[in-house]
Amino acid sequence: MSKNTKLMLDGKMQKASGARTSLLSQSLHYGVAVFEGIRAYKTDGGPHLFQAEAHFTRLKYSAEVMGLDLSYTIDEMVGMSYQVLHENKYLDAYIRPLVFAGTEMRLVPSNESHLLILAWRWNAYYGDKLARLRTSSFRRPDPRSLDLNAKISGHYVNSVMATAEAKKHGFDDSLQLDCQGFVAEASAANIFFEKDGVLYTPAEGNILPGITRKTVIEMARELGIKVEEGNYSLEDLQQADACFLTGTAAEVAGVECVDETVFPMTWEDSIGYLLYCRYRKLVIHPDFERTII
Numbered sequence: 577m578s579k580n581t582k583l584m585l586d587g588k589m590q591k592a593s594g595a596r597t598s599l600l601s602q603s604l605h606y607g608v609a610v611f612e613g614i615r616a617y618k619t620d621g622g623p624h625l626f627q628a629e630a631h632f633t634r635l636k637y638s639a640e641v642m643g644l645d646l647s648y649t650i651d652e653m654v655g656m657s658y659q660v661l662h663e664n665k666y667l668d669a670y671i672r673p674l675v676f677a678g679t680e681m682r683l684v685p686s687n688e689s690h691l692l693i694l695a696w697r698w699n700a701y702y703g704d705k706l707a708r709l710r711t712s713s714f715r716r717p718d719p720r721s722l723d724l725n726a727k728i729s730g731h732y733v734n735s736v737m738a739t740a741e742a743k744k745h746g747f748d749d750s751l752q753l754d755c756q757g758f759v760a761e762a763s764a765a766n767i768f769f770e771k772d773g774v775l776y777t778p779a780e781g782n783i784l785p786g787i788t789r790k791t792v793i794e795m796a797r798e799l800g801i802k803v804e805e806g807n808y809s810l811e812d813l814q815q816a817d818a819c820f821l822t823g824t825a826a827e828v829a830g831v832e833c834v835d836e837t838v839f840p841m842t843w844e845d846s847i848g849y850l851l852y853c854r855y856r857k858l859v860i861h862p863d864f865e866r867t868i869i
């Protein structure tokens with residue numbers, strides 16, 4: 577961000593450097609905020625927010641779960657996001673809508689909420705190489721304790737701890753297990769693995785059901801590739817031919833290894849790579865007819 581970066585706060589465009597909020601915000605003290613991550617891609621028709629409606633629908637759901645008022649319509653929030661892109665002259669960018677609470681130190685929903693929309697440039701999440709994952713000592717939260725379908729800021733304490741641990745050991749990201757010890761996801765991306773031409777991915781329940789995950793499952797099924805959703809052990813993953821991650825920031829990213837297990841299949845020969853190529857086409861040609869290539 578530079579001194580000229582602009583953001584949208586409660587529907588008003590302003591310079592990021594001058595924007596203010598309360599130090600008594602409940603979000604700062606207890607993590608009560610909800611957010612989204614959306615990518616805008618440069619297309620022939622200008623910047624295009626990929627899956628904007630799905631992301632703002634999830635934001636509304638998350639806000640409802642946390643009791644944060646979010647009365648803007650999806651169309652209004654999409655419009656505001658384009659305005660932030662326009663004001664910052666971004667064609668390719670990552671957009672971060674955040675709904676945060678006002679002053680409230682009691683453990684009850686705040687009756688004040690704010691909508692912040694930021695944008696920044698964010699290149700490939702894992703750079704131009706395959707990601708190296710390390711099994712984390714931090715499990716994903718138990719779905720009986722938190723609503724894992726909601727993207728709540730406080731949940732990300734777990735992701736930050738898991739990522740820090742992986743990086744401390746020289747890896748790019750963590751592989752997190754769920755409370756029962758099944759493979760769940762990476763710190764901010766869903767996981768898929770390929771075995772004998774079939775794709776496997778952890779079922780919903782202990783993961784954030786990603787929008788990219790859904791897109792990729794649909795693309796794979798359109799290609800006639802079998803996709804299974806279930807409970808998989810670390811041993812199942814270790815015996816896979818290939819593996820990849822999906823997420824708005826991560827996009828479709830190949831995985832080189834999980835701990836000492838290096839996946840034997842070359843990335844370019846894998847189903848993941850095929851889906852990566854199609855995903856890249858889809859995001860920059862949103863009207864692209866997926867079934868014809």
Ligand code: PMP
Nearest residue numbers: 764765766784786787788823824
């Ligand atoms: N899991 C977690 C924990 C995440 O934070 C994300 C990123 N939003 C994902 C999965 C991927 O979700 P999406 O494809 O909707 O970005």
